Amino acid sequence: MPDKPDRNAIEVVNVSKIFGSGEGQVAALDTVSVSIRENEFFTLLGPSGCGKTTLLRLIAGFDFPTAGEILLYGQDIAPLPPFKRPVNTVFQSYALFPHMTVADNIGFGLEMLGKPKAEIKARVAEMLKLVKMEALAGRRTSQISGGQQQRVALARALAPQPKVLLLDEPLSALDYKLRKEMQIELKRLQHETGITFIFVTHDQEEALTMSDRIAVMSSGKILQVGSPWDIYDKPAERFVADFIGETNFLTAAISGIGNGKARATLKSGTTIEATVAEGFQPKGNATVVVRPEHAKLTNSKGDLSGTVENVVYFGTDTHIHVQLDSGEDFTVRQQNTRSAGCGFERGDKVGILIGNDAAQVLKD
Amino acid sequence: MAKNFSIKHQPGFTAIAATCFIVLYLPIIVLVIYAFNAASSTSEWGGFSLKWFQSAWQNTQVVDATLRSFQIGSIAAVLSTIFATMAALATTRTAPYPGLTFKYAAINQPLMVPEIVTGVALLIFFSRVKIFTGYSGIGYLVAAHTAFCIPFAYLPIRARLENMDLTLERAAADLYATPWKTFRRITLPLLWPGILAGLMLAFVISLDDVVITEFVKSGGQDTLPTYMLGQIRRGITPEINAISTAFLLLSVAIVTLFFFVSRKRD
Numbered sequence: 038m039p040d041k042p043d044r045n046a047i048e049v050v051n052v053s054k055i056f057g058s059g060e061g062q063v064a065a066l067d068t069v070s071v072s073i074r075e076n077e078f079f080t081l082l083g084p085s086g087c088g089k090t091t092l093l094r095l096i097a098g099f100d101f102p103t104a105g106e107i108l109l110y111g112q113d114i115a116p117l118p119p120f121k122r123p124v125n126t127v128f129q130s131y132a133l134f135p136h137m138t139v140a141d142n143i144g145f146g147l148e149m150l151g152k153p154k155a156e157i158k159a160r161v162a163e164m165l166k167l168v169k170m171e172a173l174a175g176r177r178t179s180q181i182s183g184g185q186q187q188r189v190a191l192a193r194a195l196a197p198q199p200k201v202l203l204l205d206e207p208l209s210a211l212d213y214k215l216r217k218e219m220q221i222e223l224k225r226l227q228h229e230t231g232i233t234f235i236f237v238t239h240d241q242e243e244a245l246t247m248s249d250r251i252a253v254m255s256s257g258k259i260l261q262v263g264s265p266w267d268i269y270d271k272p273a274e275r276f277v278a279d280f281i282g283e284t285n286f287l288t289a290a291i292s293g294i295g296n297g298k299a300r301a302t303l304k305s306g307t308t309i310e311a312t313v314a315e316g317f318q319p320k321g322n323a324t325v326v327v328r329p330e331h332a333k334l335t336n337s338k339g340d341l342s343g344t345v346e347n348v349v350y351f352g353t354d355t356h357i358h359v360q361l362d363s364g365e366d367f368t369v370r371q372q373n374t375r376s377a378g379c380g381f382e383r384g385d386k387v388g389i390l391i392g393n394d395a396a397q398v399l400k401d
Numbered sequence: 402m403a404k405n406f407s408i409k410h411q412p413g414f415t416a417i418a419a420t421c422f423i424v425l426y427l428p429i430i431v432l433v434i435y436a437f438n439a440a441s442s443t444s445e446w447g448g449f450s451l452k453w454f455q456s457a458w459q460n461t462q463v464v465d466a467t468l469r470s471f472q473i474g475s476i477a478a479v480l481s482t483i484f485a486t487m488a489a490l491a492t493t494r495t496a497p498y499p500g501l502t503f504k505y506a507a508i509n510q511p512l513m514v515p516e517i518v519t520g521v522a523l524l525i526f527f528s529r530v531k532i533f534t535g536y537s538g539i540g541y542l543v544a545a546h547t548a549f550c551i552p553f554a555y556l557p558i559r560a561r562l563e564n565m566d567l568t569l570e571r572a573a574a575d576l577y578a579t580p581w582k583t584f585r586r587i588t589l590p591l592l593w594p595g596i597l598a599g600l601m602l603a604f605v606i607s608l609d610d611v612v613i614t615e616f617v618k619s620g621g622q623d624t625l626p627t628y629m630l631g632q633i634r635r636g637i638t639p640e641i642n643a644i645s646t647a648f649l650l651l652s653v654a655i656v657t658l659f660f661f662v663s664r665k666r667d
Contacts, residue, residue, distance in 0.1 A: 099571055119574040132572035136590045145586075146576035197577065 045108075046201055046233040047073040047096060052105030052115075054091050054257075065091040067257040068105070073201075073235060074250075078227050080236045082244040083254035084280070089237045092254075093203050096235065097126045109200060120149070125194035126203040129210070131186045133178040139189050140165070140174040146197035164192040167226065184215045191223075195230060204236045208243065220247055241281045245269060253277045270328075273314045274400045278326045285332070285367045287341075289325045291398060294318060299398055301325050304363035307340045311396035324399045329356065329370035331395035334381055339388025341367065345381050355379040359387060429649070436642035443637050453643035463644060466628035470608055473539065473624060477546035478554070478604035484547070485554035485599055486592070493562045511549040519549065520616035527617060537619050545617045546607045553606045554599030561595025594662070601659045605652055 054066040066088045073079045081089040094100045096107055098119035107115040114122050125146065133142050143164050147157045165171045168188040173181055178189060187207060194202055204223075208216045224247055227234045238244055244251050245265040252262045253276070261273045272278035275286070289301035294313060301311040303325070311325050333339075334357060343361040350373075357379065359367045367389060371379055381387060408414060436454070440447025457463050488508050492501065511519065527541045569591070573583040611626045618627060625648065629641055 097575060099575075119571070120577045120579055124575075126572070126575045128568055128572060130566065130568055132566065132568040134569060134572070134587060145573070145578075149573075149577040149579075149582060193576070 044075050044110075045072045046075045046077075046110060047235070048106075048108040048111075049073075049092070049096075050106040050108065052092070052095065052102045052107060054088075054095060054100065055103045064257050066095075066102070069257070069259055070105075071252055071259055071262060073233060075233055076231055077249040078224070078234045078236065078247060080238060080244045080248035080251045081254060082238055082241060082251050082280075084239055087254040088257040089239075089254050090205060091257075093126075093205055093235065093237050096201070097124060097203050098122050123197075123200045124203060125197060125199040126205065127190050127194045127207045129206045131190040131207075133186055133189055133193070135177070135179055137178070138174065139170060139176050139178060139181065142178060142189055143192045143196050145193065150197060160196055164196045167195070167229070168192045168222075183210060184219070187211065187219060188222075191226065195226070195232065198230075199232065201233045201235060204234060206237055206239070208238075209240075216243075223247065245281070253280065255280075271312060271314065271397055272326065272399065273317075275324060278397075278399060283329055283368065283370075285327045285329065286399075287325045287327065287365060287367075287396075288322055289398075290321065291319045291323050301396060301398065303341060304365065305341050305361070309340055309391050309396055310393065311398045312394065313398045314400065317398070317400055319398055319400075325396045326399055327367075327391055327396050329368045330354075331392050332367070332369045333390040333392070334359075334369050334371065335388045335390055336385075337388055339390040341389040341391070343367065343387060343389070345383050345385040345387055348379060348381060348383060350379075357381055359389065361389075432642050433646050433649070435639055436646040438639045438642070441638055443639055443642060453639040454647070457640050457643045457647070460640070462623070462628060463625070463640075466623045466625045469539070469622065470624040470626070473542050473546055474604045474607040476543050477550050477607045478600050480543070480547040481550035481603045482554045482558075482596060482600045485551050485603075486558055486596060488551070488555055489558040489562050490588075493559060508555055509552045512552050516549075516612040519545075520613045523613065524616040539622060541617050541619075542614060542622060542624075545613050546610065549610070549613060550603035550606050554603040557598035557602065558592065558595040561592055561598075565591055597662055598659055601655055605655055608648075608652075 049069055049071045052066055052069050053064060056063050056065055069088070069092065081092060083089045091100070095102050095115070098114070098117060098121075102115050105115070106113045109122070109124070114124075134145065137145070140161050144157045144161045147160055152160075161174075162171075165174055168191055170185060170188050170192065173185060178186060181189070187210075190207070208219050208223075211219060220243060223234070223236075236244075236247065245268075248265055250262060250264055251268050252259045253268060254260065255276050261268060261277050263271070268277060269281055272281065272284075278284050278286075287303055289303050289311070291299050291301055291311075293300040297313055297315065299311055299313045299319065300308050301323075302308045309325075313319065341361055341363075343359040345357055346360045346366075347358040349356040349358070352373070354373055355371050357369045357371060359369065361367050369389060373379070435443050435446075437449050437451065438445075438447055439450035439452065485508075488504075492504055492508070506513075523541075523545050530541075531537050565588075569587055570583050573587045574580070578586060609626065610624075611630060614624050614627050615630070618624070623631065625644070629644060632638075632641055
């Protein structure tokens with residue numbers, strides 16, 4: 038469907054990547070399919086070894102898939118070498134050329150494309166301005182700080198105006214404050230250039246704050262694709278719920294499915310309403326998740342009851358760990374106020390109220 | 402200090418070190434001193450003089466052999482460095498594969514096979530080639546020197562390549578550089594200090610060779626070392642000391658030059 042506003046920039050179709058052969062062979066990617074829309078900030082999120090970097094390398098052309106197609110605006114680029122793909126990469130180590138100046142690094146891609154000198158000069162100046170590095174154009178890359186190297190790496194990858202920009206954990210080498218700054222900077226750059234960004238990270242917080250959509254990966258498979266809100270609030274599987282943020286897992290008997298909702302009878306005997314992913318028909322026992330901030334502690338009887346085990350102060354909020362009467366653990370997150378303490382102590386008998394729409398049934 | 406093991410504080414360390422230095426350097430110092438001897442003996446001091454340097458300088462055979470050494474050395478150094486660079490790229494820029502160890506062995510063969518064996522083998526081989534081709538020029542010496550210089554040029558180049566970040570070449574390819582452009586613009590400039598080191602090492606090794614040259618050379622193809630060996634058979638005069646001293650200075654100069662060149666690049 039060409040010329041539609043949300044057409045796909047990249048389509049990964051049934052891609053597998055197998056390393057090694059015979060006994061020692063490992064499937065880094067196992068029949069993965071995903072579509073990445075034009076102009077979106079798309080994140081591949083997962084623990085190390087989940088296949089996210091492998092997928093990025095296949096899109097960049099540093100490696101070739103064992104099976105499947107990678108379409109860039111409908112054209113299969115999987116067999117092309119990297120220098121024939123209109124796709125640029127920001128490397129984790131930045132990979133700036135140490136024997137060239139900042140400006141020469143930024144201009145390298147355009148020079149290789151055979152652009153006229155005047156055009157390269159103008160574009161390099163524009164890129165230097167975009168990443169606020171005008172003053173350091175003549176420096177060697179070894180003479181600038183890590184954060185500045187990061188900016189040069191970005192400018193170098195953006196200069197040839199790629200159709201898609203790939204970012205391989207580019208912020209992992211920066212300290213906390215600089216990383217926060219660069220997260221905002223990256224969002225701004227993506228907005229200003231209108232280029233599709235594919236971002237790889239293992240940092241769930243980074244993924245949630247920056248992405249338009251996230252694909253959560255584990256063991257060479259994509260488990261769930263959705264907006265940060267989808268991924269956080271409506272995790273489809275246990276791995277996703279566990280990997281993104283903190284959550285409580287409860288065993289429940291499921292009955293009465295309909296309209297995306299089900300009735301879940303918890304071990305305490307209480308029945309609550311829980312969301313069910315579309316098309317999923319749980320039978321018998323299933324796992325229900327409740328985020329710690331979506332539950333409330335009370336001194337009277339709640340949906341669940343238990344004993345406070347531990348109270349941990351976090352500044353903005355307090356985490357209260359409760360041992361349920363059913364034997365399960367449950368954490369409640371309570372917003373702090375300046376005037377009063379959290380009101381609960383170790384050993385208190387408490388009830389837990391689960392808000393409407395707070396529970397989600399997992400596929401497991 | 403006492404708790405940490407330090408070789409400097411072992412008994413006898415100073416004595417052993419001093420002995421080693423004396424054995425290594427005393428003969429060279431004596432050789433250099435007698436190069437300035439006015440007498441024609443290498444054991445009796447007859448006052449300071451530069452006459453042996455002058456006599457070596459005016460000896461056409463010495464000048465001739467020196468020029469030939471330089472000629473062979475520079476051609477062999479350049480050729481062996483080119484081969485060594487290609488070999489180093491081929492053995493570091495691919496994933497390890499069966500037979501790689503064998504290739505290392507093949508490249509480093511001149512380090513393992515005794516020189517005398519190579520010398521005899523080349524003598525026999527080249528005598529056949531001479532019969533077939535009728536050519537008896539300096540090419541045989543250049544070919545032999547190139548062959549045994551390859552491992553010496555190979556080692557520093559490979560060391561440099563192994564320390565080089567592969568992502569740089571990947572980044573160049575990502576930025577539309579073809580493999581040849583990547584080599585020209587990224588790999589070669591970063592490899593340059595290693596190549597220079599290999600070149601100088603190969604040159605010094607070629608300059609210094611006696612055994613293989615002795616077997617391969619035809620009549621009137623003396624290099625400086627083989628000429629000196631020939632002279633010593635007829636009795637030693639301080640002229641040999643003077644030539645050796647000049648040779649020593651040259652080697653020191655090349656090594657020093659290399660040291661500064663490689664330091665400046667890093």
